[in-house]
Amino acid sequence: MLFGKECRRILTSLTFIIYCFVVGLFFVSQFIDENKGDPYIPDEKISEDHDIIIDSAVDCLANEYLANNYICYPLGFYKSVRLKEDDSQKVEECLLEITGLTHDELMDIRDSGEHYYVEHGIQETMYYEIGELPVSDTITYERFCELMGQVDDILGGGSKYKVDDLVANYSYVPMTQEDREAIISDLYDKDRVVGGYARLFSDYVGIDLGIMPVFVAAALVSADRRKRVSDLIYTRKISSLKLIFTRYTALVTMMFIPVILCMISADIHLIRYFDFNDLALYKMFTLPTFWLLPQLMIVTAAAMIVTEVFSSGIAILFQFAWWFYSIMADGARLSGSISKFDLVCRHNTVFGREEFMLSKNDFIFNRIFYFIAAIVITAITAYIYELKRGGRFHGIRLFGKNSIFRHKA
Amino acid sequence: MVSGCLAKIVFSDTRHNYLLHYLAALGVVLLTPVIFGVSRLDERLAAQPLEFFLPLMGAILMPAVFMPEQNESIRDVVRSKKTPYPGVCFMRLLCGAVFITVLTGAFVLYMKSMDSVVTMRLFAGSLASTFALGAAGFFASAVSDNVIVGYMTAVIYYICNFGLKDKLGVFFLFSMTTGSFDEKKWLCILSVVLIAAGFVLRRLFRER
Numbered sequence: 001m002l003f004g005k006e007c008r009r010i011l012t013s014l015t016f017i018i019y020c021f022v023v024g025l026f027f028v029s030q031f032i033d034e035n036k037g038d039p040y041i042p043d044e045k046i047s048e049d050h051d052i053i054i055d056s057a058v059d060c061l062a063n064e065y066l067a068n069n070y071i072c073y074p075l076g077f078y079k080s081v082r083l084k085e086d087d088s089q090k091v092e093e094c095l096l097e098i099t100g101l102t103h104d105e106l107m108d109i110r111d112s113g114e115h116y117y118v119e120h121g122i123q124e125t126m127y128y129e130i131g132e133l134p135v136s137d138t139i140t141y142e143r144f145c146e147l148m149g150q151v152d153d154i155l156g157g158g159s160k161y162k163v164d165d166l167v168a169n170y171s172y173v174p175m176t177q178e179d180r181e182a183i184i185s186d187l188y189d190k191d192r193v194v195g196g197y198a199r200l201f202s203d204y205v206g207i208d209l210g211i212m213p214v215f216v217a218a219a220l221v222s223a224d225r226r227k228r229v230s231d232l233i234y235t236r237k238i239s240s241l242k243l244i245f246t247r248y249t250a251l252v253t254m255m256f257i258p259v260i261l262c263m264i265s266a267d268i269h270l271i272r273y274f275d276f277n278d279l280a281l282y283k284m285f286t287l288p289t290f291w292l293l294p295q296l297m298i299v300t301a302a303a304m305i306v307t308e309v310f311s312s313g314i315a316i317l318f319q320f321a322w323w324f325y326s327i328m329a330d331g332a333r334l335s336g337s338i339s340k341f342d343l344v345c346r347h348n349t350v351f352g353r354e355e356f357m358l359s360k361n362d363f364i365f366n367r368i369f370y371f372i373a374a375i376v377i378t379a380i381t382a383y384i385y386e387l388k389r390g391g392r393f394h395g396i397r398l399f400g401k402n403s404i405f406r407h408k409a
Numbered sequence: 410m411v412s413g414c415l416a417k418i419v420f421s422d423t424r425h426n427y428l429l430h431y432l433a434a435l436g437v438v439l440l441t442p443v444i445f446g447v448s449r450l451d452e453r454l455a456a457q458p459l460e461f462f463l464p465l466m467g468a469i470l471m472p473a474v475f476m477p478e479q480n481e482s483i484r485d486v487v488r489s490k491k492t493p494y495p496g497v498c499f500m501r502l503l504c505g506a507v508f509i510t511v512l513t514g515a516f517v518l519y520m521k522s523m524d525s526v527v528t529m530r531l532f533a534g535s536l537a538s539t540f541a542l543g544a545a546g547f548f549a550s551a552v553s554d555n556v557i558v559g560y561m562t563a564v565i566y567y568i569c570n571f572g573l574k575d576k577l578g579v580f581f582l583f584s585m586t587t588g589s590f591d592e593k594k595w596l597c598i599l600s601v602v603l604i605a606a607g608f609v610l611r612r613l614f615r616e617r
Contacts, residue, residue: 014558022565029573077457079446215561226479316560317433
C-alpha cells in the first residue's frame, strides 16, 4: 500500500522522468549506436609478463627521472610534475634498487647517450637517449610493485607507476592472428556473445547510475519538507524503519525499471546482429544486475542519508564529487579498471574477458560491499529519521545565523 | 532607497542562504591546481582547467537563485513583501556572476604568474562556458520551480560534453581545448536567452 503510493509519487516526479530520459538517451547514443555490426577487435593484448612490465616501467621511470619531468594524469587531466631535490633523491633510490646500478653508473649511462627535446606546453624538456636499462637479478615483482607504489606516492598519484595500472600500462603486446582467433572464440564460447556485451552495457549504464539517482532520491526526501507535510507524517503510526525502507525500496525499484527495459532492448538489438543460437540472452540480466543494482542502491542510500542530515544540495555536491573522482581517478584507462572500492567500475570493451577476470575477485568484493553498505546506511537513515521525528535532532545546517554548526529551529 | 533595500536583501541572502554555495565555488577554484597542471602551458593545455573544471562554479551558483523560496513558508512571506521578487532574484544572479568573474579572473592571473599562455580570449571563453552551464541549470530551475531539477540539468549538460561532443555542435562547452573559439559566441547567446526565458516563463507560469 505505502510502497505503491511511494512508487506513484516517484513515477509522477519530474526528476524521475528526466532520469528515465537520460538513462535511455545514454543507452541509445552509447550502446545501440556504437554497436552495429561486428565488434571492434583491439590490436594489442595484455601479456601480464612480469619481465616485460619491469623492463618497460624502469626505462620509462629512468627517462622521466633524468629529465625531472613526470607526466601525470590525476583525475584524467594532464599535469607535469617536477620534483624537488629530496623527492628526486627518493625516486633515484627506487630506480637504483630496481636496476642494481650505482649512482655513478647511472650518470655514466646518462652522459654516454645523446639528448633530445620534447615540447610539453610551452616548455621544452630535455630527455636522454639511455637505451634499455638493466634490471637487478635480486629484485622480485612484489618488491618492484612496492617501489613503484612509493614513486607514485611521491608524484602525488595519477602517474604511470600506479601499482594497479602497471599491468595495463606496460604489458601490452601486439596481437597475433592466433590471439585474435582466441578472443573471438572466448566471446562465442565462454561469453556466449551476450556476456561481452553485458559488460559493455554495464559500463555505459554504470556511468549514469553513479550520479543520476541522487537527484530522484534527494527530490523525494526533501519534498516532505518542501510541501510542509513532514510534521503530518511524523505523527503517523508507521515505524520509521518501515517508512524509510519502504521509500528506499520504492526508489530503487522504480529507478531499476528503466535499466531492465534497456537490458531487454540490448538483447533485442543483439538478436538483430548475431545468430540466435550463439546468444545466451539471460547473461544480459544476470551480470548487469549484479553490477548495477548495488551501485544504484549505494547512491540512493547515500543521497537519502545526506539529505536527511544536511540538505539535498549537499547530497548532490557530495555525490557529484564521489562520481567525478570515481570516473576520472583511473584516467584514460577504460577497461579492467575495477578495484575494491570503485563506485563506477569501468570495462569499456566487448572483448577483454581475460582482463576483466583479472579483477574478478575485487569486482565481487566491491559489489557485495556496496550492497551491504547500502542496507546499513538506510538503517542509519531510519534511525536519524526517528530522532527527527521525536524532536531530538533537526538536521545540521552548515551555515546558520549564529554559528557554523547550528541546529535548525 | 530601493537599491539600499536590495543591497540589504542581497547581503542577508548571502549570509543565510548562499554562503555554502560561494564556498563551494571557491573550493572548485582551489581544487583546480591540485587536479590540473597550471604552469608553463600553451594556450590549448591552459584551456583544460578553464573549460573542464571552472564552469562547475556556474552549475553551483546559478541554479540556486530560487533556492530560498523552495520552502513554501518562506515563499509566502516573500509574496507579502513590497520588494519585487524578480528584482531580488536578478540581484542574486548578478552577485553570482560577479563572484564567478572575479574568481575566474584571479585564476587566470595565477596561471599567468606560472608562465602559462593565458589570453583574454581564454578568460572570456571560460566565462562563456561557465555561464552557459549555469544558465541551463537556472532555466530548468526557474521553469520547473525545483532547484534539484536545475542542478540535474546542469550536471546532465556537463556530462553530455564528455560523451556527446559531436551531437552538441555549437553548444559544446570544451571547444577551446580542441583549438576552436567559434562556439563561445553561441554559448554567450545561449546564456542570455536561457536567463531571459527563465525569468519570463517563471513570471508567466509560476508567479501568478
